[in-house]
Amino acid sequence: MFRSPILLAAFIVLAGCGASPAPQFFGAARHELRLEGIDFVVFVKGGRAEVIRMGYLRRSERDRVPALMIRAAEEASGCAVAGPAGGLYRSPSLPGDTGEARFQLDC
Template identity: 75%
Template sequence: MSRASFFLALCLLAGCASPAPQFLGASRHKVRLDGIDFVVFLKGDRAEVVRMGYLRRAERGRVPPLLIRAAEQVSGCKVTGSAGGLYRSPSLPGDTGEARFQLDC
């Protein structure tokens, strides 16, 4: 693959979200809340939510409740907390780009 082809492929992939390995085979849903795009992956009683796009640091404070709202809106279930075990998120607490939740359906 030439450098130009590699760069083009990288640019195309930069705008898409893919699930964590634990969520392979999950259903994929898009939702827009308060002007922010999210992709929600649902698998059983768990959800992975990925925020799309760039936000400045000052804009990120409003995102954590939106991550929960996205999971609940798409799944129709209640978020009961962070996903645990194999589905636990490797992200640092307060990450506004990705979150994994346990659902009560």
């Protein structure tokens, strides 16, 4: 009886460990890439891409990440990045966030 709630809690914690898309990207194609030693998960849907950086980076290692996020979106989608996604697909992150970004694609 006591083990059941513990197992359920452990399952919930482990389920949150992977990258999952924002609701706007549910049903998107998922791509996993490693660029310059950094892992990214890219969700591509309807001319837009959401890029999530995986793993931990020290502050001094983050300067190159925004350019790598653009590259990851382009490699995963086969399209050029036209700029940040707007409207409903706009990123809720603060400018300069190196953990998540959303882009409008030019295909």
